[in-house]
Amino acid sequence: MSEDKFNHKHNDKFSHVLRLADHAMILSQRLSQWCGKGPALEEDMALTNVALDLIGQARLWYSYAAELEGKGRTEDDLAFLRDAHDFHNFLLLEQPNGTYADTLMRQFLFDTWHYHYLQALQQSSDQQIAAIAEKSLKEVTYHLRRSSDLVVRLGDGTELSQKMMQAALDELWRFTGEMFMDDEVDVAMHEAGIAPLPSQLKSAWDTHLADVMHAATLHLPDASSWMHKGGRQGVHTEHMGYLLAEMQFLQRAYPGAQW
Amino acid sequence: MSEDKFNHKHNDKFSHVLRLADHAMILSQRLSQWCGKGPALEEDMALTNVALDLIGQARLWYSYAAELEGKGRTEDDLAFLRDAHDFHNFLLLEQPNGTYADTLMRQFLFDTWHYHYLQALQQSSDQQIAAIAEKSLKEVTYHLRRSSDLVVRLGDGTELSQKMMQAALDELWRFTGEMFMDDEVDVAMHEAGIAPLPSQLKSAWDTHLADVMHAATLHLPDASSWMHKGGRQGVHTEHMGYLLAEMQFLQRAYPGAQW
Amino acid sequence: SDAERAFQDRIDAGIRIEAKDWMPDAYRKTLIRQISQHAHSEIVGQLPEGNWVTRAPTLKRKAILLAKIQDEAGHGLYLYSAAETLGVSRDELLADLHSGKAKYSSIFNYPTLSWADMGAIGWLVDGSAIINQIPLCRCSYGPYSRAMIRVCKEESFHARQGYDIMMALCRGTAEQKAMAQDALNRYWWPALMMFGPSDAASVNSAQSAQWRIKLFSNDELRQRMVDQTVPQIEYLGLQLPDPAIKWNEERGHYDFGDINWDEFYQVLKGNGPCNRERLRTRVKAYEDGAWFRDALQAHADKQHDQKKSA
C-alpha cells in the first residue's frame, strides 16, 4: 500500500478527482484491448474513439488531481506508479472485456452513470471541475447515444444477440450498485457544493435504463439483488492486478526514463 | 536493452548457464498458470510437480550464473529484473498454454531435448555444471517418461484426442528447430568441453520422437519445414513481454523490498 | 434398532468405524456431505493461491507456494478417496460441486488482492482449518480420521509458511507492512466465519457430536482461533482488525466483536465477491478436461482388449 490510502483521507477533493480519472483510465485501458479485433471496421473505429476520449478525460482529471495534491506528481505518475489498492475506479470498469456484448453492456451501464454525473458536475463550485465536466460531457453525450442505440439494436436483433445482451446484463448487474453508494468523500464533496451525491443520480439512471431495455426487449435484473462494492475504496476484483501489471510495465521496468 | 546483451558477449559460460536457467524458469512459469485448472486432480498434482522441479533447477542455474558473473546479482535479480531481450529461452517454452494437449506436447518436445542435453552435460568439464545437470537429470528422466507416456496414451486414445495432439504437434513444430542450432556460445562451450553441441543431439531427439509418435499414432511434420529462431539470442515472440510483465510485477513495483 | 445401538456403543467405546462396517444411513450421508465439502474446499482453495503463483515475488516463495498448492490437490485426493469408501464416486461428488448443490468453504469466495493475502491465507485460513481438523483426527470414521492426520501434518507447515510471509512483510518497508495490515483486515472476519454459525444457530450439531464426527462446538473452536491468533498479531506489530478484541481475565479468553452473519449467509447464497468466478473456473476446468479423461480411459480399454485377445 502506498501512502495514498492512508495519508490522503483528509484530501477529499483530491480523492474525488482521482476517482473520476481512474474510471476513465481503466475503462479506456480495457477498450484499447479491442484494437484491431472488433466485429466490424466501423465498430473498431468507434470503440477506439471512445477509448481516446476517455484517455483524454483521464489526463485532464489526473493533471488536476496532481495539482490539488501539490507534491509534484504528474499525470503519468498517478496512472503508472500506483498499485491496485490505490486505484478508485468502479469494479464494473475493470471487468474483462468478455464478448463484444459484454463490452458494450459495460459501456452502456457506465455511460448512463457518467452522463448524469458529469451533467450534475457542471454545476460544481470548483471552476476547474466544472470546466472539465463540461468538456467531457460533450464526448460522453455521444458515448451514451451510441451505446444506448447499440443496446437497442442488438437486444432487438436476432435471437442470439438478444440472448448475449441479456447474459451480459445479468452478468454485470451486480457491479452497478456501487455507482450510487454515497461514502464520506461524496458527502464531503456534496456539502462543499463540488459534486452531486451519487445516490441522487439513481432515479435518472433507472429511467434511462428502463427506456433502453424496453426498446431492446431486455429484462432488467431484480433491483434488490446483491451488489458488489469496494472499487472506490481500493478493494478490487482479482482482474485489477493483471490489468495494471501490463499497463505499468514500462514505467516500472525503466524507472525515471523519459518517453 | 540492459547491458547483458551488449557487454557479456565475451562471457560465454555465463550465457550458457543463463540459457539453461531461462528455459526452466519460463516453462515453469507457464506450467504454474495451470494451477487448480488441470483436467484431473492427479494431473494437477503431476504438472505442478514438474513446475516445481523446473523452478528448483532454474534456481540452481541462476545462482551459478550470478556467481559466474560476479557482480553481486542474485537468482531473483536475474529472474525478475531483466527485460525480454535479455531472456534466452527457446521460443517454444514461452508459447501460451493453449489446450492441455498443447501444454503436454510442448512439454514432451522440450523434455526430449532436455533429457539428452542434460545427459551430455553430466560430462561437463565444469564440475558445478556437471553436478547441476546430474541432479536435474533425475527429475527430467521422470518428466520425459511421463510426457512420453501421455503423448502415447492421448495420441492413441479417442478420435478427438488424436486430433488435438496432432494439432498441437503441428502448431509447435516450427519452434523445435532452434533447439538444435549451434551458435557461437555453443561452439565456445563445446570447444571448452563444457557442453555438447546442440546439433549433436538431434538424432537422439529424432529417434525418441519417431518412437513415441509411432506408438501414439501421430504423424511427424515435414522435417524440412521452416523453423523459427531467436529465443536464445533474445529475439522472442510477442507473448514474452506479457509473461514477464505479470511475473515481474512485484519486484518492479517495490524495488529493493525483501519478501 | 439393535444395530444402531451396537453402532453407538462402538463409537462410545472409541472404536473406529471402518468402510465395511454397518452404519446408519444418516451417519453415512452426514459424513459424505462433510468429507466431500472438505475435499471440494481443497480443490477450490487452489484457485485464490493460484492467482498469485505467477506473480510470487521471489523464486523461493514461488516454489513454496507451488508446493502448497500441490499439497492441496493431494488433500483433495485423500479426502475424495475417504468419501469413496462410503460408496459414492468422485465424479458424483464433483457433479454436486459443479451444480452448486455441494458447498465448499466460503473463505475461498474472497479475492486475493495482494501478495500479503498469501500470507494471510496460510496463517489465518490454514490456521483455522487446523483448529477445525485436529479434533477430526480422532473422529469415529477410520478412513476420515486417517486422512485428517495426513492433512493436518501438512497444513501446519502451510500455516507456518503463511506466518513467515507476514513476518517478512512486517519487517519490510512501510508499504509492505500496510499490505500485511490490509490482508489481515480483509481476511480476519472471513477466517472467523470458517467455523460456521454460532452454536445457537447451528443445526445437526447434537447428532454429529454423538457420532463423534464433530467434537467441539463452532464457538469453542472459534474462540480457540482468536486466542491463538491475537498474540501473533501483536507479535507482528500489526493493529488488531477488531477494536472489540480484549483480554477477558475472568473468562481466560479474548473477547471479540460481533460477526456480520448477514455477510456470511450472502456468501453462502452465492453472493460473495468470487463465488461465480470460482465455480465457473472449476466447471470450465472439468469440462475442458473431458477429452483428456475420456482419452485415457479409451486407451486403457484398448490395452485391456489387446491383452485379452493376446
Place this chain on the structure above:
Amino acid sequence: SDAERAFQDRIDAGIRIEAKDWMPDAYRKTLIRQISQHAHSEIVGQLPEGNWVTRAPTLKRKAILLAKIQDEAGHGLYLYSAAETLGVSRDELLADLHSGKAKYSSIFNYPTLSWADMGAIGWLVDGSAIINQIPLCRCSYGPYSRAMIRVCKEESFHARQGYDIMMALCRGTAEQKAMAQDALNRYWWPALMMFGPSDAASVNSAQSAQWRIKLFSNDELRQRMVDQTVPQIEYLGLQLPDPAIKWNEERGHYDFGDINWDEFYQVLKGNGPCNRERLRTRVKAYEDGAWFRDALQAHADKQHDQKKSA
C-alpha cells in the same frame, strides 16, 4: 480493341478513370488486387501496434498510438470503399484475406517486441508506405487516387510521430537507446522489402506502369527510402543497420547491401514470425463478430418492415 485504345489514350492524357467508365477486365482485376491488398494491410497493421497500446509508457503516447490505430481502420475503410467501386464487396475481399488467397504487407508478420518498435514502425514502415503511396495520389483510377491523398496526409503525421518516439529514446537512457537500435536493426530490412522484389524479378510491372497504377519501379522507390532514411539514422546517433551503406558520389545515392530475398519469400509463403498469429487473430475477430453484424442487419430489416407496414 477500340475501347482499349480509347481507354489508354485517356490515361496517357492524364484523365482519371472513374467507377462508371469502361475499363479492361485486367485493369479492374489488377486494381482490385492492389487496393484490397493495401486495405488488408491497414487492417492487419493495427495488430502489431495494438500489441503495445495497452503498454504504452505515458498517457500521451498511448493517446497518440490509439489515434494512429484508429486512422488505420479509417484507411481500411476508404480503401475497401475504393475497391467496392470496382464491383466487389468488402465481405468478398475479407473472405480472400481470411482464406489466405489475398495478401497484406509482409512487414506486419514481424513481431513488435519493445516500445521502440512503435517508433520504428511509424518512422520506417509508414515512411516507406508514404514513398510507395505518394505517386499513387496521381494514379489513373480516380477513387483510388483520392483515397491515397487522404491516406498520405495522415501517414505523414504517423511517420513524424514514429520519428519522435525514436528521438525520445535516443535522447534517453543507455537502455532506451539500445532499445531504439535494436528496433532499427530488426525493422530495417523488412522495411526495405516492403517495396517488393527487385525490378528484375518483378512481374506485371510494365503493364501497371502503362496503366499508371504503378509509377515508379520497386528499386527506384527503395533507393528513395534509403536516401531519405540514412541521414535520419545519423541524426538520431544510431548505428547504421547495414555495414554496406555508403554514400556513392557518382550515383548521387547511398549504396546498400543485398537484401535476403529468401527471407522475403519465406514470409510471403506464410513462414514469417507472426503470419499464423495475425491471420488467426483477424479470422477470429471476424467470426466472433458474426452475431453482431447479423443482429444489426436483423434489426435494420425489422425497422424497414415496420416502416413499410406503417
